[in-house]
Amino acid sequence: xLNKKENIPDIVFIGQPNSxxxxxxxxxxxxxxxxxxxxxxxxKHTHSRVTVKGRLFNIIDLPGTYSLNPSDxxxxxxxxxxxxxxxxxxxxxxxxxxxxxxxxxxxxLLEIESPMVIALNMMDLAEKKGIKVDPEKLEKILGVPxxxxxxxxxxxxxxxxxxxxxxxxxxxxxxxxxxSKDVEDQIRSVKKVIxxxxxxxxxxxxxxxxxxxxxxxxxxxxxxxxSAPLKERVFKARDNLQENHGVPAYEVIAAxxxxxxxxxxxxxxxxxxxxxxSFSERIDDVIMHPFWGYVILxxxxxxxxxxxFLVASPIEExxxxxxxxxRETLPKYLGTGVLFxxxxxxxxxxxxxxxxxxxxxIPLLLLMSLLEDTGYLSRVGFLMDELxxxxxxxxxxxxxxxxxxxxxxxxxxxxxxxESRRDKILTSLLIPFIPCSxxxxxxxxxxxxxxxxxxxxxxxxxxxxxxxFLGRVISLFFKSPSPGLILEIPSLKxxxxxxxxxxVYFQLKSFIxxxxxxxxxxxxxxxxxxxxxxxKTINLxxxxxxxxxxxxxxxxxxxxxxxxxxxxxxxxxxxxxxxxNYNQLLSVISQQQILVFTVFLSFxxxxxxxxxxxxxxxxxxxxxxxxxxxxSVALLISFIARLIFIGI
Amino acid sequence: MISLIKSPKEKxxxxxxxxxxxxxxxxxxxxxxxKNDIILLDSxxxxxxxxxxxxxxxxxxxxxxxxxxxxxxVDIVE
Numbered sequence: 001x002l003n004k005k006e007n008i009p010d011i012v013f014i015g016q017p018n019s020x021x022x023x024x025x026x027x028x029x030x031x032x033x034x035x036x037x038x039x040x041x042x043x044k045h046t047h048s049r050v051t052v053k054g055r056l057f058n059i060i061d062l063p064g065t066y067s068l069n070p071s072d073x074x075x076x077x078x079x080x081x082x083x084x085x086x087x088x089x090x091x092x093x094x095x096x097x098x099x100x101x102x103x104x105x106x107x108x109l110l111e112i113e114s115p116m117v118i119a120l121n122m123m124d125l126a127e128k129k130g131i132k133v134d135p136e137k138l139e140k141i142l143g144v145p146x147x148x149x150x151x152x153x154x155x156x157x158x159x160x161x162x163x164x165x166x167x168x169x170x171x172x173x174x175x176x177x178x179x180s181k182d183v184e185d186q187i188r189s190v191k192k193v194i195x196x197x198x199x200x201x202x203x204x205x206x207x208x209x210x211x212x213x214x215x216x217x218x219x220x221x222x223x224x225x226x227s228a229p230l231k232e233r234v235f236k237a238r239d240n241l242q243e244n245h246g247v248p249a250y251e252v253i254a255a256x257x258x259x260x261x262x263x264x265x266x267x268x269x270x271x272x273x274x275x276x277x278s279f280s281e282r283i284d285d286v287i288m289h290p291f292w293g294y295v296i297l298x299x300x301x302x303x304x305x306x307x308x309f310l311v312a313s314p315i316e317e318x319x320x321x322x323x324x325x326x327r328e329t330l331p332k333y334l335g336t337g338v339l340f341x342x343x344x345x346x347x348x349x350x351x352x353x354x355x356x357x358x359x360x361x362i363p364l365l366l367l368m369s370l371l372e373d374t375g376y377l378s379r380v381g382f383l384m385d386e387l388x389x390x391x392x393x394x395x396x397x398x399x400x401x402x403x404x405x406x407x408x409x410x411x412x413x414x415x416x417x418x419e420s421r422r423d424k425i426l427t428s429l430l431i432p433f434i435p436c437s438x439x440x441x442x443x444x445x446x447x448x449x450x451x452x453x454x455x456x457x458x459x460x461x462x463x464x465x466x467x468x469f470l471g472r473v474i475s476l477f478f479k480s481p482s483p484g485l486i487l488e489i490p491s492l493k494x495x496x497x498x499x500x501x502x503x504v505y506f507q508l509k510s511f512i513x514x515x516x517x518x519x520x521x522x523x524x525x526x527x528x529x530x531x532x533x534x535x536k537t538i539n540l541x542x543x544x545x546x547x548x549x550x551x552x553x554x555x556x557x558x559x560x561x562x563x564x565x566x567x568x569x570x571x572x573x574x575x576x577x578x579x580x581n582y583n584q585l586l587s588v589i590s591q592q593q594i595l596v597f598t599v600f601l602s603f604x605x606x607x608x609x610x611x612x613x614x615x616x617x618x619x620x621x622x623x624x625x626x627x628x629x630x631x632s633v634a635l636l637i638s639f640i641a642r643l644i645f646i647g648i
Numbered sequence: 649m650i651s652l653i654k655s656p657k658e659k660x661x662x663x664x665x666x667x668x669x670x671x672x673x674x675x676x677x678x679x680x681x682x683k684n685d686i687i688l689l690d691s692x693x694x695x696x697x698x699x700x701x702x703x704x705x706x707x708x709x710x711x712x713x714x715x716x717x718x719x720x721x722v723d724i725v726e
Contacts, residue, residue, distance in 0.1 A: 067678035101680035101706035129707070215670070247683075250670070254677040262705065288690075288700065382711040386697035394713055484713030485698050486675050491709075 008049070010058045010085065011164065014078060014109065015093030016102055017064035018375070018490035020121045022046075023499050024093055024151035025061040028161070045077075052161045060087070068108045069213065069250075082112070083202070089168050090116040091160070096126035096133050096148070097491065099269060103261035104254075110142065110174045111209060112202040117164040118146045119156070125491065128280075130272045137268035143175025152496035179256040182244055186212065186237040193233045198226055212237050213250045280492040287376070288489075293383050300376070302457055304367055309444055309453045312359040316445070319355035324581040326351070338531050344576065345527025349520030352572035356582070357519075360441040361511065362504065368406055368437075369503045373495035377402055378487060385485050391468045392475025394485040397427045401467075404434035406507075408610040412617055421618075422478045428618055429474055432606035432630050433467050435460065438515075438567040439602050445571060446598050451591050463602070470633070515566055522562050522569045526576055529558065535577070550600060550638050551646045552593055553578065563601055565608055570601050592645040599641045604634035652720040653699065657689050660704070661722040668719040676716075680706040686725060 015021035029048035046061040062082075065075040081087075092109050094102040099120075109116060120135055139146040145163040149156030178184055190208040198207065211223065211234045223231040238249040245252045287296050327347060334340040371377055381398040388394050396418060404411035411431045415424045435443060448456035529535040535558045539546070542557030555577045563570035574597070575581065578588050585594075605611070605627050615623035655661055663685050666673055680703055681687075690700040690709070698711045701720075712720075 067674075069674055069678065098680070098706060098708050101703075101708050104678070104680065131707075248670070250674065251677070251683075254674075255682060258677070258680075258682045378711075382698060382700065385711070385713065389697075484672070484716040485711060486672065486679060486713070486716060487698075487711045488679055489700065489709040489711055 008056050008058050009088040009168065010060060011089045011091055012060045012062055012081065012087040013091045013093060014062045014082070015064060015119075015121075016066050016095065016105055017488065019064065019093045019095040019102065020151045021064060021093040022061055023496070024119055024121060024149060024157070025059065026499065026502050027151060027154050028157055029059060029061075045081075050161070052165050055165070065105070067105055068210075086114075088115065089164060090114055091119055091164060092116055093119045093121050093151075095122050096120045097122050097129050097131060099126070099131065099133060100262050100265040103264055104257045106142070107177065107257050107261055110144070110177065111206045113173055113176075113206070114202070115168055115172065116144045116174055117160065117167055118142070118144055119151075119160050120146050120148045121151050123148045123156075124150050124153075125493070129278065129491075132270040132272060134268045134270070138264070141175070141264055141267065142177075143173075152493075152499060177260060179260065183241065183252060183256055186240055190230070190233050190237050193227070193230050195227050195230065198230070209253065212241070213253050215248065215250060283492060284379075288379055288382060293379075297380065297383055300371075301460075304371075305444070305448075305457055305460065306453055307367065308360060308363045308440075309448045309456065311363045312444065313449055315359040316355060316449070319359065320582050323347070323351040323355050324583065327581065338528070341527035341531040342524055343527075345524035346520060348527075348572055348576045349516075349523035352523070352575075353516050353519055353568075356445050356572060357441055357568050360444045361437060362508065364437050364440060365406075365504045365507050366500060369500045370495055373493065373500060375490045375492050378489050381485075381487050382489060387468070391430075391471030392478070393423060393426060393471060396485050396487060397423060400427050400431060401434055404431045404436060405440070406437055408432055408434065408436045408606060409613050412610065412613045415617065425618055425622060426471065426474055426478060428614055428622065429626055429629060430467055430471055432610055432614075432626055433463070433470060433603060433633070435463055435602060436567075438607070441568060442571045442601060443598060446594050450586065450594050455595070459598070466603075466633075466637070470629075515568070518566050519569055519572060522565055523572060523576060526558065526562065526573050530576075545635070549635070549642070550596055551642045552597055552600075553589055555579075556597060560601065560604070563607070564605055567601060567607055590646075595645055596638050596641045600634050600638035602634075603637060604631050606630055649721050649723055652689065652701075652717040652722055653714055655689050655722055656724070659688070660725040661687050661689065662725050663687060663720060664723050665721040666719065667721070668716060672716055672719075676710075676712075676720075679710050680708045681710060681720075687722070 013021055013025045025046065028050055029046065045063065048059055050057050050059055060081070062078040063075070065078045067075075068079060068082075070076040070079050082090075090109060090112075092106050094106060096102075106118065118138070120133060120138070123133070126133055133148075135146040135148050145167050147156055147160040147163055149160055151157070187205060187208045190211060191204045194204050194207055194211075211219075211230075215238060220231065220235075223234060241249040241252045245255075247255075286292050327344065330340060330343055330347070334343055377399070380402065381396070384398045385394060388397055397415075400411045400414045400418075403414050408431050411434070412428050415427045415431075418424045418427060443456050443459055447459050526535065529538070535555075538561065539554045539557035542560070543554045546552050546557040546560070547554045556574060559570045559573040559577050562573055575585065578585070580588055589597075606614070611623050611627060614626050649664055652661070663681070663683050666676060666681070666683060676682075681701065682705075685703055685705040688702040688704060690702045698713050699717045701710050701712060701717075702708075703710065
C-alpha cells in the first residue's frame with residue numbers, strides 16, 4: 001500500500017453503487033481528500049488521512065461494485081485492491097433501505113474474513129419505506145460491528161470510526177456463516193486440494209468458492225497450470241452442483257447468498273410497510289411515465305440552461321467591467337513593448353477565467369451534481385434507452401454520455417462499463433461531440449450572451465440531433481447488435497446541499513489546478529506571438545479555412561490552434577486576438593460569425609486530453625479516426641452554418 | 649409460464665427462469681434479481697423501450713432492455 005512503510009493502517013470503504021459510500025467517505029475525509037488514479041489504471045479513487053483518537057489512518061474510497069465478481073473495470077480495480085493491498089480494515093457501506101439486496105455483497109465480503117465494520121447507511125430512507133432495521137441483531141448474526149449512519153446529514157460517523165478502531169485493536173474476525181450442506185460439501189472438497197502456494201486470495205474457503213464460481217476459459221486454464229488435481233476437483237464440484245440443482249454452479253452459489261441475505265434481512269428487520277405508494281414512488285410514476293416522463297425530461301433540460309444563463313450572465317457583465325478598465329489602463333504604464341503583451345496575456349488568462357468561465361462553470365457543476373444526487377440521471381438512462389437503440393447503442397451508454405456533459409475525459413474512461421468493444425468504440429467516438437462543460441461555457445458565453453438564450457438551447461438541440469445522426473451512421477460500420485440494458489434505478493433522494501458544495505469544490509479545485517494554468521499560459525503565449533508577429537503567419541496559413549470557407553475574421557485562426565489544448569482558451573483568446581473588449585465584440589464580428597465560430601469550435605478536434613484518453617482506452621487508430629471525424633464534421637457543419645447564416 | 653415482456657402490468661409475478669448468457673445472468677443476480685423473486689412490471693417506456701422491474705423481494709428497481717426481458721420467464725401470482 002501507499003504507506004505500508006510508514007506503518008499507517010489502511011481502511012477501505014467498499015459498497016454498492018448508490019449506497020452513499022462516497023458521501024460517507026467525503027464527510028470523513030473532509031476537504032483535504034486527494035483524488036488519484038489506481039496504479040496502472042485510469043479508474044480514480046479518493047484517499048485521505050484521518051486521525052481517530054490521536055491515531056493516524058489512511059482511508060481509501062473504492063469504486064462502487066455490486067458484487068465481488070469482476071464484470072467491469074471499476075469492479076476489477078476494487079477487487080484487486082482488496083486482494084493485493086490487503087487493507088487492515090474494511091468499512092462496508094450498506095444501503096439500509098434495500099438491505100436484502102445489499103447484504104449479498106456483505107456476505108461475500110465476510111467470506112474474506114478480514115476485520116470489517118458495517119455502516120448501515122440511509123437509515124432515514126429505510127424508515128420512510130417502512131423498514132425498521134435492528135442493528136444490534138444484525139451485529140449479532142454477522143459478528144461484526146454494525147453502526148447506523150445517515151451520511152448525508154453526517155450522523156453516526158463518529159461512532160462508526162470509534163467502533164472501527166476498537167474492533168481493529170481487538171483483532172476480531174467475523175462470524176463464519178455457512179450455506180446448505182451439499183454446497184458446503186463441494187466447497188470443502190475443493191478446499192482440501194488447494195496447494196499451499198495457491199493461498200494468495202484471503203483464505204482457502206474463499207479461494208474454493210471463487211474457483212467454483214469463476215467458470216471462465218482463461219481462469220480454467222490457469223487452474224490447470226497451477227495444479228491438475230485442483231482443476232479436476234473444481235470441475236467435479238461444478239458438475240455436482242449443476243446436477244443437484246439444475247442450474248450452473250455460479251447460480252447455485254449466487255442463490256445461496258441471496259437466500260441467506262434474505263433470511264438475515266427478515267430476522268433483523270420489521271416491516272411496517274404502508275399499502276399506499278410512498279411520495280417518492282408517486283413522483284417516480286410521473287417522471288418515468290411513457291409520455292409525461294419525456295415532457296419533464298425536455299423541461300428539465302431547458303431549465304438547466306436557462307437557470308445557468310440567468311445566474312451567470314449578469315455576474316459576467318459585472319465582472320467584465322473592471323477587467324476592461326484594467327486592460328485599458330495597461331498601455332499607460334507598460335507602453336507597447338513586450339511587457340505589455342505578456343501582461344495583457346496574463347490579464348486575459350486570469351481575468352477571462354474569473355469573469356467569463358467561472359460564472360457559467362460553477363452553476364453548471366452545481367446543477368449537474370443536483371441531477372446526479374437526486375437519482376434523476378439513471379431515470380434519464382431509462383427514458384433514453386429506446387432513443388439510444390435508434391443510434392445503435394443502449395441506455396447504458398447514456399451514463400458515459402451524461403458524464404461527457406461535464407468532461408469528455410472521464411466519460412471516455414467510463415465506457416469501460418460497457419461490456420462489448422463495439423459499444424465502447426462507438427460511444428468513445430460519439431463522446432467528443434457531446435458539449436462538455438468547457439464547450440457549454442463557450443455556447444453560453446457567446447451564443448446565449450450575444451444571440452439570446454433561445455439560440456443556445458437551439459444549438460444544444462441541434463447538437464443532440466447531430467450525435468444521434470452520427471451514431472446512426474457510425475453504427476452502420478459495426479454489424480453486431482448491442483447487448484441489452486441492465487440498469488439499477490435507485491430510489492429518489494433529497495440531495496444534501498453540503499454534499500453538493502463539496503463535489504463542486506473538488507471539481508473546481510481540479511479546474512484551478514489543471515485547466516486554468518493552461519488558460520493563463522496559453523494567453524501569455526498568444527501575447528508573445530502577437531508581439532513577434534508570428535500570429536499573422538499562422539492566421540495567413542489558416543485563412544483559406546477560417547476566412548474563405550467559414551467567413552470569419554482572419555485573426556481568429558490562431559485561437560483555434562490553441563483550442564486544441566483547452567476549448568475555453570479559444571474563447572478567452574478570441575478577444576485578445578481581435579484586440580477588443582468583451583462588450584465591444586459585436587463591433588468587429590457579427591452575431592452570425594459568432595455562431596459559425598462556436599459551431600466550428602464545438603465540434604472540431606476533441607481537446608488534447610480527450611484525444612489522449614481515447615488513444616489510451618481504445619488505441620491510436622481510433623484516436624486518429626476521432627480527430628479526423630471531428631474535424632471533418634466541424635468543417636462541414638460550420639460551412640453549412642456559414643452558407644445559411646452569413647451567405648456566400 | 650410467460651415471458652416478462654408479455655406479462656401484465658401491475659400484477660405480482662414470480663420469476664421462474666432466467667435464461668441468456670452468463671454475463672447477463674451474473675449481472676442480474678448481482679443487481680438482486682433471482683429465480684423465485686416476486687416482482688412487479690412497472691412502467692414500459694414509450695415505443696419499444698426498456699421495462700422497469702420492481703423487485704418486491706429485495707425492494708429494488710432495475711431497468712432491463714426488451715431483449716433481456718424476453719429471457720426472463722415468470723408466473724402470475726394469483
